[in-house]
Amino acid sequence: xxxxxxxxxxxFRADTVLADINLAIEPGQIFGxxxxxxxxxxxxxKCITGVYQPDQGAVYIGGKTAYENPTVKVEIGYVxxxxxxxxxxxxxxxxxxxxxxxxxxxxxxxYELNQIFGVADKARVKELSKGMQMRLALMLSLSIQPAVLxxxxxxxxxxxxxxxxxxxxxxxxxxxxxxTVLISSHHLSDLERICDTxxxxxxxxxxxxxxxVELKQKMRKLQLVFSQDAPxxxxxxxxVLAVEKVGRIHHIITKQYSEKLxxxxxxxxxxxxxxxxxxxxxxxxxxxxxxxx
Amino acid sequence: xxxxxxxxxxxxVDIKSSKPxxxxxxxxxxxGVVKGVFQPGDKLPSVRELSTxxxxxxxxxxxxxxxxxxxxxxETRRGRGTFIVENYKPQADPDRLGQLNDLLKKVVVEAYYLxxxxxxxKQMLADLYAKLGGARL
Numbered sequence: 001x002x003x004x005x006x007x008x009x010x011x012f013r014a015d016t017v018l019a020d021i022n023l024a025i026e027p028g029q030i031f032g033x034x035x036x037x038x039x040x041x042x043x044x045x046k047c048i049t050g051v052y053q054p055d056q057g058a059v060y061i062g063g064k065t066a067y068e069n070p071t072v073k074v075e076i077g078y079v080x081x082x083x084x085x086x087x088x089x090x091x092x093x094x095x096x097x098x099x100x101x102x103x104x105x106x107x108x109x110x111y112e113l114n115q116i117f118g119v120a121d122k123a124r125v126k127e128l129s130k131g132m133q134m135r136l137a138l139m140l141s142l143s144i145q146p147a148v149l150x151x152x153x154x155x156x157x158x159x160x161x162x163x164x165x166x167x168x169x170x171x172x173x174x175x176x177x178x179x180t181v182l183i184s185s186h187h188l189s190d191l192e193r194i195c196d197t198x199x200x201x202x203x204x205x206x207x208x209x210x211x212x213v214e215l216k217q218k219m220r221k222l223q224l225v226f227s228q229d230a231p232x233x234x235x236x237x238x239x240v241l242a243v244e245k246v247g248r249i250h251h252i253i254t255k256q257y258s259e260k261l262x263x264x265x266x267x268x269x270x271x272x273x274x275x276x277x278x279x280x281x282x283x284x285x286x287x288x289x290x291x292x293x
Numbered sequence: 294x295x296x297x298x299x300x301x302x303x304x305x306v307d308i309k310s311s312k313p314x315x316x317x318x319x320x321x322x323x324x325g326v327v328k329g330v331f332q333p334g335d336k337l338p339s340v341r342e343l344s345t346x347x348x349x350x351x352x353x354x355x356x357x358x359x360x361x362x363x364x365x366x367x368e369t370r371r372g373r374g375t376f377i378v379e380n381y382k383p384q385a386d387p388d389r390l391g392q393l394n395d396l397l398k399k400v401v402v403e404a405y406y407l408x409x410x411x412x413x414x415k416q417m418l419a420d421l422y423a424k425l426g427g428a429r430l
Contacts, residue, residue, distance in 0.1 A: 030350055080348035168345045175341045175351035192308045213313040218346050221312050259395070265404070 001025055001062030001075060001147040003048060003180055004077040008057035010043055017043045018204045021057070025197075027147075028178035030170075032195035034188060034284055041184045042081065045152050048182065049062050050077045061148055074102050077141030077149045081156070083133060087126035091119060091136065102144040110143040116165050117197065131157045138166055142173065151183040155190055167194060175259075192280040200284060212280075219283050220257040224250045224265065225272040241286055253278070294322055306347050318357035323366060326377060327425055336368060337375040364389070 003025040005051040010018040014062065018040050035041050046052040048059050050066030050073055058065060061072045085094060099105045114121070128136060131259045134157045141149065147235045149170065155163045163191050171194060173179040185191050191198065192212065219241070224230075225248050232254070240257040251273075254261065265273055304321045325331040337343075339356065344351040354412050358375055360368045365384060369375050404414045 003407065003411055031354075144415065164348055167348050170349065171344050171351055172341060175344060187306065193314075193348055196350060196352055213315070216311050216313055225370075259399070263402075266402070278311065 001180055002060075003031075003056075003148060003182060004060040005044075005048065006058050006060070008044075008059060009055045010040075010052060011055050012045055018047070021201075021204075021206055023199065023206065023209070025178050025180050025182060027069060028174055029197065030174060030181040030183065030195045032191035032198045033182060033184040033201060034186075034191065034198060035184075035201035039201045041201055043204075044154055044201065045078075045150055045182070045184060049073075049076055049150050067189070074104070075143070075147040077144055077146030078139045079134070079141050079149075079151045079154045081152045083137040085125045085133075085136075088124055091121040091123050094125065094136075094140070095121075096145065098140060104145040107147060108156075109145070110139055113139045113142060113169070116169075117162065117260060120188075131159065131162075134158055134163065135166075137170075145177070147177075147179060147233055149179050149181045149183075151181070151195060153185055154183065155185060155187055163190075188280040188284060200281070217282060218255060218257055219278060219286065220254045221276050221278040221282070222252045222254065222265070223272060223274050223276050224252060224270045226250065226268060226270050231268065251276075253282075294427070304343070304347065306349060315357040318343075318354065319361055322361060322377075324425075326366065326381075331377045333377050333381070335377045336401075337377070339374060353405045415429045 001142060003023065005021050005023040007173040008018055008021040010014065021044060023031075023217065026265060033041055033044070047054055048061075048066065049067060050059070050061075053067045059067070061075060066072045066076070086097075089097070095107055095110060099107060101189050110171065119136050119137055119139070120130055125133070125136070134154065138154060141151075151170070154166065158166060167190065170179075170181060170183075174181060183195070195212055197211050198215065200207045230245075230250055235251070239254050239256040239258065239261045240252055244251040244253075252265075262273070304318055306317050306318070308314070309401065312320075322331065322337070337358075338346065338352045340351050343349075343354045347354075358367065358369070362369060362375075365382060367375055367376060368378050395397075401414070409417075
């Protein structure tokens with residue numbers, strides 16, 4: 001199912017937390033949402049999953065409004081940062097609850113997943129550690145066989161082995177059932193592996209949406225050492241996003257990398273001209289800078 | 294590229310590289326064919342298998358396979374999987390020839406700035422043919 005967010009605004013008391021958010025995520029796509037603490041990630045996610053009502057604008061899941069709409073909510077697997085389950089329920093009791101609430105809930109699928117995640121089904125929810133509760137939330141959200149998976153920092157609190165398993169399970173859902181995935185994470189290297197598209201949110205606004213392939217093509221980091229002075233107008237070049245200087249070493253972050261740009265730089269006969277790796281985290285930081293007025 | 298457990302072939306991705314992941318997969322499979330790691334008729338992992346093996350987006354794997362198929366390097370047999378083509382027919386695709394020309398231009402320019410003579414560059418190329426080599430080149 002397609003996720004569409006149109007001119008969404010959300011305000012708490014006097015604080016505008018989200019302003020003019022527009023997004024479209026196609027079925028089978030994995031969208032990564034990144035942003036600092038307090039940028040509005042979780043509020044946006046709660047609007048999309050129909051927990052919050054938008055003040056203005058709309059959220060559509062498969063063309064229907066999510067808020068207060070059970071027919072849409074049964075399609076959404078939502079793993080929150082902190083998941084609210086009845087604390088005194090045993091896991092097996094929770095499963096009965098889920099099979100009543102979600103028509104496609106598969107108890108077989110749950111136990112199949114539990115082979116990997118290993119949560120004791122006789123335990124009560126409140127007895128589980130934070131990591132175990134996260135495992136439980138992931139298993140339940142996958143077992144409802146959702147059309148849309150919304151994951152708010154799902155990998156926090158998971159050990160590396162389980163994290164890898166969890167990501168692979170999500171990828172399999174995308175491959176086999178064309179599930180639409182929205183995932184927020186501070187672990188940018190996780191997003192880098194799996195996302196088609198990355199959206200950057202800051203101060204309640206979507207600042208940039210890029211396909212990762214495109215972002216990697218355009219944004220590169222070059223290391224240069226000039227024999228004489230560096231061209232003074234380097235920062236003003238249209239292809240250049242930022243220049244950092246450490247002694248004689250210049251680091252150029254490009255926003256429009258091209259062979260032409262390289263040739264232009266080569267003509268200055270630099271002693272060193274090489275490309276160095278640029279991680280998503282750096283891209284995120286530079287992209288956030290770029291969009292500032 | 295290494296061959297391991299159960300004959301499954303493990304490719305690697307470098308997420309820090311500026312080369313898109315789908316391109317990394319394409320290049321590794323092509324290099325594998327040239328080196329003989331992949332033989333004509335070899336079955337490639339399914340999209341699901343490879344995406345799980347590498348923990349990467351299945352759309353990325355599909356894209357790599359689609360491009361390779363378009364280039365005629367692999368083929369999908371309905372209901373059976375994806376295979377290295379039996380008899381690869383090199384096609385002089387003008388687009389890709391143009392790209393190759395650009396790559397070589399880059400090499401020639403780089404060689405000039407490294408102070409490499411034309412002869413030395415040719416020797417380097419010959420060495421690479423020998424190294425990657427086998428009977429295929």
